[in-house]
Amino acid sequence: MRNGRSVPTYQTLLQFAEIFKLDKDYLLGELNQGDFPQAEPGFLAKKTLENPDLAIIYELLQKEPELKKALVELHLMAPKRRAFYADMIASLVRANKRHRDKI
Incomplete structure (x- = not known):
């Protein structure tokens, strides 16, 4: 370190x-x-993404630079810690789907 x-x-x-x-x-x-x-700010990617999910993710990362930074940090974490936070993020997204009317 x-x-x-x-x-x-x-x-x-x-x-x-x-x-x-x-x-x-x-x-x-x-x-x-x-x-x-x-x-430099930006992304390295193909001009056209064949996978529509990756195109959506790419667009999201362009619009939300803080999310990009957080995902890079997540990538650099130890595997168990990374899995914990990935699970936490997925749980928050699922909770949002269930409680859309409350937010």
């Missing part, structure tokens, strides 16, 4: 390199220096 931030595992680093189309050696160098590259 550096400056209160988690250091990604090597596998996570490889995933980041693939997602952001960066050289893994570049990311390793940045990680070793303690300077983390600042990502």
Whole structure:
């Protein structure tokens, strides 16, 4: 841990390199220096999404940048903690469906 931030595992680093189309050696160098590259706002995705659910999620993430940040943090959590929060989010969405008239 550096400056209160988690250091990604090597596998996570490889995933980041693939997602952001960066050289893994570049990311390793940045990680070793303690300077983390600042990502520009936006998303990396195909021009057209074949899965309609992914298109809806993509649109939601564009409209709600705080949700995007929270999901990135969720992705970086330990598996048990991530599962706990994912279940909590799903429960809140289900509760909203049941109680639409009250909100």
